[in-house]
Amino acid sequence: MTNRSTAMAGLSWADIWGRRLDRHGLSAPMRDGRPADAVAAMCGAHAQVLSAAEVSIGLRVVGLTRNDVRYALWEERSLVKTFGPRGTVHLLPTHELPLWTGALGALPSSSNSMPADARLTPEQTHEVVAAIAEALADTELTVDELTAAVATRTGPWATDPVVPGFGSMRPRWQQAIHLAAHRGVLCFGPNRGRKVTYTSPRRWLPGFRPTPAADALAGLVRRYLHAYGPATPQQFAQWLSAPRRWAAELFDSLADQLQQVEVAGAVAWVLAGDTAPAPVPAHGVRxxxxxxxxxVGCHPRERxxxxxxxxxxxxxxxxxxYPVLLVDGTVAGIWHQRRSGRKLDITVELLTTLTIDEHRELADQVKRIGEILESEPRLTMGKIAVGGHL
Incomplete structure (x- = not known):
């Protein structure tokens, strides 16, 4: 059971929002920080839309622009683009890749919704992952090139078009692409024109190998609770897309490192001893x-x-x-951007009334996003007709 040896501490929601904003670099952006520092603080930056990741990182570091993020990713290689939590594309700090792959590679296997005759068998999965590792060891390959390389090493069954995706059927081996990343044999390389490439993370981090599972999972729980706590095992499971029972058992196995706290009549977990209130109250427009x-990571959703x-x-x-407007740590609106050359039109739809000072902070945020994206921003207030990102 989780540690109950001391009287249960309590935290208010004002404290919690203040702690999370501070630890994410959103109360005050990091000074002299690097892109990898910001990405580590938030436990990975979602990068399915790379420009969104650039803004996420730039907001957390004073003076950072999208070119700084791209340099860290493709030149300095202090960031790596790979499949992270929930199997979604993320930027992760390269020096933390052993921990991430050790933890993600240890997650319980998820159920496969594919028809039985389309699924990879466990043996085929092992064969595909091994083939990917060999094919990417010292090069970058597009998906078509990797398909050919995997088929050469496994057999034509790997290229059977059985996986639905974006209006077409993809080859069978691609069922294992997320697993290959989680096991540390695949990450993204630089685009070749408009084509995505994949390569080996060992080219980013020589001598790389995943951290042993128990140590990696413990390290990931510590990082998650520092950034998003107090939180429950169920919320951790949702963040990773992992089974709830497995997450509860993991938290129990770390009982000597965790502590329960009371939050508005409910119980959640923090790192042992991490019960101090926020250094400053939750504040600011972001x-x-x-x-x-x-x-994505903060819970509960209704708060x-x-x-x-x-x-x-x-x-x-x-x-x-949806891109969101935060006021004092909680969502108070949505926004949308449309770029034309160097012009960047930002429309904000308010769901609450802002004070004069908050309107001033909003204008500063628009200016900052323009700096990050190296564009000339213009703010408009009004209803947004564009739907959410799929």
Missing amino acids: LLPYFDAYT LFPAAAAQRALSGGQAGN
Whole structure:
């Protein structure tokens, strides 16, 4: 059982929002920070939309621009683009890749919704992952090139078009692409024109190998609770897309490292001893992009998306599909950007009334996003007709 040896501490929601904003670099952006520092603080930056990841990172580091993020990713290689939590594309700190792959590679296997005759067998999965590792060891390959390389090493069955995706059927081996990343044999390489490439993370981090599972999972829980706590095992499971029972058992196995706290009559977990209130109260106006880590990782949803925000800024209960306006740590609107050359039109739809000072902070945020994206921004207030990101 989780540690109950001391009287249960309590935290208010004002404290919790203040702690999370501070630890994410959203109360005050990091000074002299690097892109990898910001990404580590938020436990990975969602990068399905790379420009959104650039904004997420830039908001958390003073003076950072998208070119700084791209340099860290493709030149300095202090960031790596790979499949992270929930099997979604993330930027992760390269030096933390052993921990991430050790933890993600240890997650219980998820159920496969594919028809039985289309699924990879366990033996085929092992064969495909081994083939990917060999094919990418010292090169970058497009998906078509990797398909050919995998088929050469496994057999034509690997290229059977049985996996639905974006209006076409993809080859059978691609069922294992997320697993290959989680086992540390695949990450993204630089685009070749408009084509995505894959390569080996060992080219980013020589001598790389995943951290042993028990140590990696413990390290990931510690990082998650530092950034998003107090939290429950169920919320951790949702963040990873892992089974709830497995997450509860993992938290129990770390009982000597965790502590329960009381939050508005409910019980949640923090790292042992991490019960101090926020260094400063939750404050400030922030414009967070699609799938920002704060929006996706913070719980409970009904607190983060109060009242009208739950109807307007969630998509079927899922967070991140809309860029959001934060006021004092909770969602108070949505926004949309449209770029034309160097011009960047930002429209903000308010779900609450802002003070004069908050309107001033909003204008500063628009200016900052323009700096990050190296564009000339213009703010408009009004209703947004564009739907959420799929």
